Amino acid sequence: xxxxxxxxxxxxxxEWLKAQGTSWRVGITQFAVDQLGDITLVDLPKEGDLVTKGxxxxxxxxxxxxxxxxxxxxxxxxxxxxxxxxxxESVNSDPYGAGWMIEIEADESSEVDELLSAADYTTHxxxx
Amino acid sequence: MxxxxxxxxxxxxxxxxGARLIDFGxxxxxxxxxxGTIKEHKAVREAVGLFDVSHMGEAYLRGPRVRxxxxxxxxxxxxxxxxxxxxxxxxxxxSGGIVDDCIFYKRSDDEFFVxxxxxxxxxxxxxxxxxxxxLCDVVDVSDETSLVAVxxxxxxxxxxxxxxxxxxxxxxFTFADATVAGVRCVAARTGYTGEDGFELACANAxxxxxxxxxxxxxxxxxxxxxxxxxxxxxxxxxxxxxYGNDLDDDHTPIEAGLGWAVKLDNRDFIGAxxxxxxxxxxxxxxxxxxxxxESVRAFARHGYPVVDRNVxxxxxxxxxxxxxxxxxxxxxxxxxxxxxRAAAGTPLxxxxxxxxVPATVVSGKFYKRS
Numbered sequence: 001x002x003x004x005x006x007x008x009x010x011x012x013x014x015e016w017l018k019a020q021g022t023s024w025r026v027g028i029t030q031f032a033v034d035q036l037g038d039i040t041l042v043d044l045p046k047e048g049d050l051v052t053k054g055x056x057x058x059x060x061x062x063x064x065x066x067x068x069x070x071x072x073x074x075x076x077x078x079x080x081x082x083x084x085x086x087x088x089e090s091v092n093s094d095p096y097g098a099g100w101m102i103e104i105e106a107d108e109s110s111e112v113d114e115l116l117s118a119a120d121y122t123t124h125x126x127x128x
Numbered sequence: 129m130x131x132x133x134x135x136x137x138x139x140x141x142x143x144x145x146g147a148r149l150i151d152f153g154x155x156x157x158x159x160x161x162x163x164g165t166i167k168e169h170k171a172v173r174e175a176v177g178l179f180d181v182s183h184m185g186e187a188y189l190r191g192p193r194v195r196x197x198x199x200x201x202x203x204x205x206x207x208x209x210x211x212x213x214x215x216x217x218x219x220x221x222x223s224g225g226i227v228d229d230c231i232f233y234k235r236s237d238d239e240f241f242v243x244x245x246x247x248x249x250x251x252x253x254x255x256x257x258x259x260x261x262x263l264c265d266v267v268d269v270s271d272e273t274s275l276v277a278v279x280x281x282x283x284x285x286x287x288x289x290x291x292x293x294x295x296x297x298x299x300x301f302t303f304a305d306a307t308v309a310g311v312r313c314v315a316a317r318t319g320y321t322g323e324d325g326f327e328l329a330c331a332n333a334x335x336x337x338x339x340x341x342x343x344x345x346x347x348x349x350x351x352x353x354x355x356x357x358x359x360x361x362x363x364x365x366x367x368x369x370x371y372g373n374d375l376d377d378d379h380t381p382i383e384a385g386l387g388w389a390v391k392l393d394n395r396d397f398i399g400a401x402x403x404x405x406x407x408x409x410x411x412x413x414x415x416x417x418x419x420x421x422e423s424v425r426a427f428a429r430h431g432y433p434v435v436d437r438n439v440x441x442x443x444x445x446x447x448x449x450x451x452x453x454x455x456x457x458x459x460x461x462x463x464x465x466x467x468x469r470a471a472a473g474t475p476l477x478x479x480x481x482x483x484x485v486p487a488t489v490v491s492g493k494f495y496k497r498s
Binding site for chain 1: 148159160164165166357358360361425426427429451452454481
């Protein structure tokens, strides 16, 4: 398995987070992409919506299945990748770049400590 | 990784090709290869695709009274078919509910070959034995038989060449014993994709040799190995029902729109009286194709309710299959709805995970090959 970028943080639900100013940019990992196959639809919240850690903030559909996206932290959505509406396949081709999904301004910085490092996430994935 | 799943004789080959394997009814099967479902789907529509469907069940029914046995089991005219003919049929219960759908191959008046759905193999063979009560021998050859489907506009010429020109003349829904790339097999001009093609049954030991020769021939033609993911999107576009999704014990072939495979004239097979009444008096619900309105981005999946918010209770039907129409575009699917809502153009509402999504009934196949 190819390595997970070390500058990102991860969740057990196979999402990545990247510090982006005062917000966290959120997407799904290569591992999740490989499991899903060709992605055909990404349904995301609107800018300004509030999301709660562990709660569904959107859905992602692949050719075969539909999966929930869970908020990795609580906060306000400050940006949404509108390009995914017409090009959901960007999540397949560039999950850490053009395939990003939303940016969240987190409520409590303490939640962030629970996020996994690349090494911890690699361990988590190899146990699956 | 799980090792208790059953493996086809081509499992190592799939691994080498980089397939992603999933549990499919207890079998470790490729859901996709490295190209991915969308490219695999398109390769079958535009060129040729290879499918390992060795997990399917195969059996022989044999004996001097086998025609009587087959006549009882099948809704279609299987027993009376000429030798060399392959016939799609339903197996029904006395209630008219569907045990399975399958293809019978008539080898002679004393011998039939049958290919059944993988997940139903045990059930079907028990059903055959139980219902035919010694009228014929039922010989399960599933564990020694491999099955490779070669599908797409380039499939016929490609396989014919590997068979030394012996298979090109085989017409649709007929079969013959053949030698393909040096491998003895039964070649049938059948499939489950909406494309022309062959399904080749051979001995397990020969399967890797056959597959490798087919893949070598297919690659320069733009062909690909194809996983179960694209097998499902292909069959849905061609409106071919899938047992367990669209067909089951609780629905009859008439409700499923398979009346063309139910031949009732001068016949008395298992379930015939119920199906005869349904053909004469009509049914209350029907399997229809639908397309989700293009203004909405959503897919309807198996089990999503079809609703009418103006009636109580609001659930009026159920989606049985759904997903992207990879070559026809948009989001397509199949659903059981009341007959009053089954006409082409009828608007439907589908509850897609809590969101009411507008859809329209579409008649005929979503995809029809030119």
